[in-house]
Amino acid sequence: MKKVLLTITFTLISFLLFAQTTTKYKISFDNAVHHEAEVSITYTNLEKKVLEVRMSRTSPGRYALHEFAKNVYGVKATDGNGNELEITRPDPHQWNISGHDGTVVFEYTLFANRGDGTYSQVDETHAHLNMPATFAWARDYEHRPIEIEFDIREDLNWKIATQLKPLGDNIFYAGDLYYFLDSPVEIADFHERQESVDGQLIKMALHTPATDSEVDEYFAKVMAIVNAQRDVFGELPEFDYDEYVFLNCFMPNASGDGMEHRNSTIVTNSKPLDEPLGETSIGTVSHEFIHVWNVERIRPASLEPFDFEEANMSGELWFAEGFTSYYTNLILARAGIRTETEYVEGLAGGLNYVFNHPGRRYFSPVEMSYQAPFVDAARSVDPVNRENTFISYYTYGSVLGLALDLSLRNLDGDKNLDDFMKLVWQEFGKTEVPYTNRDIEATLAQYAGKDFATEFFSKYIFDSQMPDYDRLFESVGVDFGKANPGKASLGTNVRIQNGVGILTSNAIKDSPIYEAGISGADEIISIGGIRLSTVESVDDILTNYKPGDEVEIVFDRWGEQKTAVVTLGEDQRYKTSISNSSQSDRSSWIQAN
Structure with a gap:
């Protein structure tokens, strides 16, 4: 009886699915040599009102605005009988179609020539498609299922890789618009590998010149990453259709990037054709796969629902992106x-960036997260002062993740960040209940105690204080201290170019060069009487000085020569290294629990 009921239920669900009106897309690439694709969308069973067709302005995993409509032209709309319909433009991103008979065929040409995690690229090496950058969609019909047909270039031996459900004959299915727009596609003559983990397939489509042995070695590293991350969270998510696919494109025409999606990720790199595959973008592979838990399913409430028409602002990116980092x-x-050793010594980079950045006086990690719409591949033409005001939530969150991990390990009860992330996964990821900053704080209180959670969040998340890394590193056998004690510094990097010194950024606030009134537009002629045209680097001069010494700097500002006396500071960079203390403490931290 139970089997009969299940059969009836499955049949009813299948009937309802197929009874839904489906939006049908088709894309072809006859003019790929000139980076063009032809797109058609067929809408049927429409309401008797104006059809509003739009290009997205955002893309899943990105938080800033991107004007995808700028690459759309040759737009045409016809009704069910092939009659051309009137199109009006209420704004740069939308086409309104009126006078239809319930059916609209919307067609356009797309120019696409950036292969990364946000945009699309079409040429004779591949069709690299991020869906929001490629396909228009209609308001009020986002709930409808979608079928898309890829008219691929068989003369180029193209194949299709995507998280979309295959229906056969190069036709794929998405249950609704959001899943469709969250499903990138790589169409190329690529290498393929796959391996089963806990009953689900992990697949890789790798578009790059490489030998089979190179691809095998690379995929083995990918799978080592997958298994190590599964151990952090205790299990893999339940992937749709029981598959996850890495869409890796390492070609000289691509741009370096990585972007997570629900059951896939795009990883791109501008690797030269003759360069060995090696470990190309392996760090990006690691970062993006963690996102299948943290971001895709452990998801900030501030990103739900994701808005394809406006920037998405979240105060939780210090956790979503930072702990992933x-x-x-x-x-x-x-x-x-x-x-x-490589891992420990590499920690210094992020710590130096956060410790020595003046931006902490302006924004907490939560507020740094709010800046994402301005910095996440956003475009602007006016100068900004981010050297003094903005710390990447990736790096800021990463050093706080380190601090929380080491702090937990100093508590009683064998606590650690892995087990905390398992709890977060059970509370918010497996259930797919969106969280807020206060939810993460409450979960930390549940795991490590209210006093610990309140102190950590009040000092380091909602405020900009720094944890006691000296004590934390000492507890795991890592030395942490100044990289160059006693070394004189200007506090802002100066590059010698055409015989003069140029600041590589705006002057860093409170640095010696900032206090002396020297700005990014100035050209430094000499330091301490030594012309920069006679040395290879500023360090060649500063090596003769110590912190606290005064030195005269001559510089040119818009044709006028000026002089400033600078009081040198001490090099503020830190280093991390393995000490000779307990090996077991360090190994228990770095290795899985």
Whole structure:
């Protein structure tokens, strides 16, 4: 009886699915040599009102605005009998079609020539498609299922890789618009590998010149990453259609990037054709796969529902992107791709950036997260002062993830970040209940105690204080201190170019060069009487000085020569290194629990 009921239920669900009106897309690439694709969309069973067709302005995983409509032209709309319909433009991103008979065929040409995690690229090497950058869609019909036919170039031996459900004959299915727009596609003559993990397939489509042995070695590292990350969260998510696919495109015409999606990721790199595959973008692979838990399913409430028409602002990116970044390199060490020494010494980069950045006086990690619409591949033409005001939530969150991990390990009860992330996964990821910053704080209180959670969040998340890394590193056998004690510094990097010194950024606030009134537009002629045209670097001069010394700097500002006396500071850079203390403490931290 139970089997009969299940059969009836499945039949009813199948009937309802197929009874839904389906939006049908088709894309072809006859003029790929000139980066063009031809797109048609067929809408049927429409209401008797104006059809509003739009291009997105955002893309899943990106938080800033991107004007995808600028690459759309040759637009035409016809009704069910082939009659051309009137099109009006209420704004730069939308086409209104009126006078239809319930059917509209919307057609256009797309120019696409950037292969990364946001845009699309069409040429005779591949069709690299991020859906929001490629396909228009209609308001009020987002709920409808979608079928898309890819008219691929068989003369180029193209194949299709995507998280979309295959229906056969190069036709694929998405249950609604959001899943469709979240499903990138790589169409090329690519390498393919796959391996089963806990009953689900992990697949890789790798578009790059490489030998079979190179691809095998690379995929083995990918799978080592997958397994190490599964151990962090205790299990893989339940992937739709029981598959996850890495869409890796390492070609000189691509741009370096990585972008997560629900059951796939795009990883791109501008690798030259003759360069060995090696470990190309393996860190990006690590970062993006962690997102199948943290972001795709452990998801900030501020990103739900994702808005394809406006920028998406979230105050939780320090956790969503930052804790993901903490695990990125840690997983490489656990997977045997990086040594413990390489991992520990690499920690200094992020710590230097956050410790020495004046932006902490302006914004907390939550507020840094709010800046994403301005910095996440956003475009602007006016100068900004981010050297003094903005710390990447990726790096800021990463060093806080490190601090939380080490702090938990100093509590009683064998606590650690892995087990906390397992709890977060059970509370918010597996259930797919969106979270807020306060939810993460409450979960930390549940795991480590209210006093610990309140102090950590009040000092380091909602405020900009720095944890006591000296004590935390000492507890795991890592030395943490100044990289160059006693070395004189101007506090802002100066590059010698055409015989004069040029600041590589705006002057860093409160640095010696900032306090002396020297700005990014000035050209430094000499330091301490030594002309910069006679040395290779500023360090060649500063090596003769110590912190606290005064030095005269001559510089040119818009044709007028000026002089400033600068009081040199001490080089503020830190280093991290393995100490001679307890090996077991360090190994228990870096290796999986």
